[in-house]
Amino acid sequence: MSCEKDTAQALKESGHRPTPQRLLILGALRHAGGHVTAVEILEKVRASYPYVDISTVYRTLTVLKEMRLVTETDMGGGESQFEWAGGEGHHHLVCKGCGKVALLDDQRMKALGKGIMSSYGFRADLGHFAVFGTCAECLKKEE
């Protein structure tokens, strides 16, 4: 796979060492295909490299966030969710009632971002967004 090389290169160029731990963490993030918590990353990485520490995961995530390769989102439950920043932005409708998470199409958010930019000159970081509320099912139950 060439992607491992690419990210190794990216790390080097920004003055960081491409250690095995970092590459494994990167791999875990890329193959997750969605959000993962720091602990989930740890578990995935430990499958092939058992002596990795949670602090290394956090430190690596900090580096990757600085490089804008990874995004962090707080979805309300105390733990942060991390995600590979490669794909198209996508957003979440988090139901406060049942905890289910649905996806929200990107179009609507892009339009919002454009509007904010033209009105305020503020570049909204809408690559990954969580909207809280109540889903259709729980709305029914409320009555």
Added chain:
Amino acid sequence: MSCEKDTAQALKESGHRPTPQRLLILGALRHAGGHVTAVEILEKVRASYPYVDISTVYRTLTVLKEMRLVTETDMGGGESQFEWAGGEGHHHLVCKGCGKVALLDDQRMKALGKGIMSSYGFRADLGHFAVFGTCAECLKKEE
């Protein structure tokens, strides 16, 4: 002021006792005119009633959230922000660069909420929302 009586009434009706601590916490929230953290509430309350504990603040906030008198928002910094749910909804543009917070008008968000409802049947809780990004000033600096 009649508002104290009103909230005392509201507490009673939902089966909770209007204790002095609760009324003080309510007052602190109402007079804050914006977001406050649990600790800020504690400090305000202690000014007139020194032996209040942070756990009481949290417990009261839980009750008030259930009664929908108060909203909670996570603005990224680890601490939650609480706010009196009386006024019009308002939203925040939080700059990741300088940490400044600007206001975003409600109209745009209301439109978003309507769209989400009609497409997904999901009632978005957009009463108080935080959008992260980069402000105009920091965008300039980036170059």
Added chain:
DNA sequence: CTAGCTGCAAAGCGTTTGCACGATG
């Protein structure tokens, strides 16, 4: 050789919980 990175352990932070005492209706 001299950075930088790691694992381990311990601390930090906001928040929650167990418990006995006190206040409320």
Added chain:
DNA sequence: CATCGTGCAAACGCTTTGCAGCTAG
């Protein structure tokens, strides 16, 4: 008087930090 609420202290979960040893350039 039975219940609910409180203060205190301790625990909690996620994240960060200090430190000594190791590793890569």
